[in-house]
Amino acid sequence: MINIKKILVSSAIAVSAFAFGQGTFASTNYPQSYDSQNSNISKESAEKLLSAKELVDIKLNSMMNDPVLRNANWGFVVYDPKTKKIISSYNENASLIPASTTKLLTTETAMNLLGENFRWITQLEYSGEIEDGVLKGNLYIVGSGDPSLGTNKAGASSYSQIISEFISAAREKGIKKINGDIIIQTGVFKLNKSQSLPENIVWLENGNYYLPVGTTHEINPQNEKLIAKKSNPFSENKNYYYISPYIGQMVYADKFDGGYLTTKLPDAPAYLANSLRAAMLKSGLSVAGKVVTKSTDPNPEKREVITSYQSPTLAEIIMYTNQHSDNALAEATLRMVGFQKLGDQTLEAGRMVVNNHLKSVGFETDGLNYFDGSGLSRANVVTPISQVKFLANLMNEKYYKTFQETLPIGGQTGTLKRMFNTTGNGQIFAKTGTLNKVKTLAGYMKTNSGKTLVFSLLINNYGGSVDQVKSKMEQILEPTLNL
Incomplete structure (x- = not known):
C-alpha cells in the first residue's frame, strides 16, 4: 500500500520543485518560454531526487483524485517475481471485474493440462465395404471438439478446405458413390443447456x-x-x-423464446457434414442417405479411417485467443478442458477443472469468482494481488515462454497495438479487458533496467471515455518502467 507521507517527508524539496513545475504556485511575469524551461528543469530535478518507487507512488496518489478515476473502483499491483514482494500497490485485495483478463486463467489452464503441442483431430471414416466404387456402408465424421474447426483462426483450415481434402481422400480410396448416410459422431458432446437467461449473458x-x-x-x-x-x-x-x-x-x-443457452461446438461438425454432402453431390459423388447425428452408439460399426484433419497446436490457438481476445475460442477451450479432464463437455465441468487447477498451483481464491472462460460475464471477479501472484508462479513453468508470447505487446501487436506507442513500446506484455465502464490490463513488463515485473491494473466504473481511461492506465504504468 502507498505510504505517501514518508515520501513527502523525505523528499519535501523535490516535491516542492515538482509542484512548482506543475503550476501549483501563482504564475510569474517571466516570459512563457522561460516558464516552460524552468518547469522542465524543476520536474527533472524532482525526478532525480526521488526514487523510481517514490515516483510510482506519487503517480498513484495523484490518480486517486483524477476525474476519470476518483469515483471508480480500481486496484493496482506491481510485483517482483524474484523477491516475491509487492513493489507498489493500491486496493490490491479488492474483488474487481476482470473482463477479458479472465482469459489468462482459461488459456493457462488449457496449456498446463493439455500441453502446448496438443492438437484436436477430426477424422473421416467409413463402415462397410467398397465394391466397384460404391461404398456399401456409411461415412463417419468423428470430431474431438476442435474449437477452431472451419474458422480460419490461428491458421486453421476453412470448411471448404477441409471438405476438399475429405473428398479427395474419399476418391483416392476408390469411393465414387455412397449408399449409406453421413454420420456425425459427437460422443464428446453433451446437451449443454444449463444456464437460463439472463444468468450467463x-x-x-x-x-x-x-x-x-x-x-x-x-x-x-x-x-x-x-x-x-x-x-x-x-x-x-x-x-x-x-x-x-x-x-x-x-x-x-429481436426476441428470445427459448429458455437456455447452448454452445456453438455441436453445430460445427453438423455444418461440416452438411457442407460435405452438398459438395459431394455437386462434384458428382452421390450420397444416397442423409446426415445423421449420433451422440451415443451402443452398437458401433467396424470402421476404417480414410483421412484426418488436425487443428493448429493449442499454443497457436491460445495465441489467437489472447491476441484478439477471442471470446468464442476461450469459451470453447473452457469446455474442452472440462471434457479432457472429467469427460464432461459442459460449462460446469470446465469451471470445476479451472478452479481445481488454480487451487493446485496456489492461486489465492479469496475474492475469486470464475464464472465463464472469456470474461464477458460481470459475475467474474478477481483481486489484483491474486492475478500477479498467479502470473509470477507461471514464470516457473516450462511453457512460460510460449505462454508469454501469446500476450499482446504494447505498441506492437494484438489488442495492445494502439497503446504504449511511445513510452513502454515493446516493454508491456499483457492481456487486455474491456466491458462497459470496465477496463483492465494484467501481465508482464520489461523495465528499463532489464528486470521482468508482474502487474495488474483493474478499473471498474471509471468516468469519461474509453480513450481517457486508457490514457490514465498508460500514465500509471509509465513510471513503473524505471523500477
Missing part, C-alpha cells in the same frame, strides 16, 4: 444482450439479422447478439 450499452457462447436455443435462422457494419451496431432496442451457427457471423434476434 452480459449487459451492453443501450440495454442489449450479448450471448457469449455460440448459438441460442430455438431461434429460427430465418429471423436472424446481420449486424450492420457501422461504428456502433447496437440499436436502442433490446436485441440478442450471438454467433450464428448457420452463417458463422455475428447476428441478432
Whole structure:
C-alpha cells in the first residue's frame, strides 16, 4: 500500500520543485518560454531526487483524485517475481471485474493440462465395404471438439478446405458413390443447456444482450439479422447478439423464446457434414442417405479411417485467443478442458477443472469468482494481488515462454497495438479487458533496467471515455518502467 507521507517527508524539496513545475504556485511575469524551461528543469530535478518507487507512488496518489478515476473502483499491483514482494500497490485485495483478463486463467489452464503441442483431430471414416466404387456402408465424421474447426483462426483450415481434402481422400480410396448416410459422431458432446437467461449473458450499452457462447436455443435462422457494419451496431432496442451457427457471423434476434443457452461446438461438425454432402453431390459423388447425428452408439460399426484433419497446436490457438481476445475460442477451450479432464463437455465441468487447477498451483481464491472462460460475464471477479501472484508462479513453468508470447505487446501487436506507442513500446506484455465502464490490463513488463515485473491494473466504473481511461492506465504504468 502507498505510504505517501514518508515520501513527502523525505523528499519535501523535490516535491516542492515538482509542484512548482506543475503550476501549483501563482504564475510569474517571466516570459512563457522561460516558464516552460524552468518547469522542465524543476520536474527533472524532482525526478532525480526521488526514487523510481517514490515516483510510482506519487503517480498513484495523484490518480486517486483524477476525474476519470476518483469515483471508480480500481486496484493496482506491481510485483517482483524474484523477491516475491509487492513493489507498489493500491486496493490490491479488492474483488474487481476482470473482463477479458479472465482469459489468462482459461488459456493457462488449457496449456498446463493439455500441453502446448496438443492438437484436436477430426477424422473421416467409413463402415462397410467398397465394391466397384460404391461404398456399401456409411461415412463417419468423428470430431474431438476442435474449437477452431472451419474458422480460419490461428491458421486453421476453412470448411471448404477441409471438405476438399475429405473428398479427395474419399476418391483416392476408390469411393465414387455412397449408399449409406453421413454420420456425425459427437460422443464428446453433451446437451449443454444449463444456464437460463439472463444468468450467463452480459449487459451492453443501450440495454442489449450479448450471448457469449455460440448459438441460442430455438431461434429460427430465418429471423436472424446481420449486424450492420457501422461504428456502433447496437440499436436502442433490446436485441440478442450471438454467433450464428448457420452463417458463422455475428447476428441478432429481436426476441428470445427459448429458455437456455447452448454452445456453438455441436453445430460445427453438423455444418461440416452438411457442407460435405452438398459438395459431394455437386462434384458428382452421390450420397444416397442423409446426415445423421449420433451422440451415443451402443452398437458401433467396424470402421476404417480414410483421412484426418488436425487443428493448429493449442499454443497457436491460445495465441489467437489472447491476441484478439477471442471470446468464442476461450469459451470453447473452457469446455474442452472440462471434457479432457472429467469427460464432461459442459460449462460446469470446465469451471470445476479451472478452479481445481488454480487451487493446485496456489492461486489465492479469496475474492475469486470464475464464472465463464472469456470474461464477458460481470459475475467474474478477481483481486489484483491474486492475478500477479498467479502470473509470477507461471514464470516457473516450462511453457512460460510460449505462454508469454501469446500476450499482446504494447505498441506492437494484438489488442495492445494502439497503446504504449511511445513510452513502454515493446516493454508491456499483457492481456487486455474491456466491458462497459470496465477496463483492465494484467501481465508482464520489461523495465528499463532489464528486470521482468508482474502487474495488474483493474478499473471498474471509471468516468469519461474509453480513450481517457486508457490514457490514465498508460500514465500509471509509465513510471513503473524505471523500477
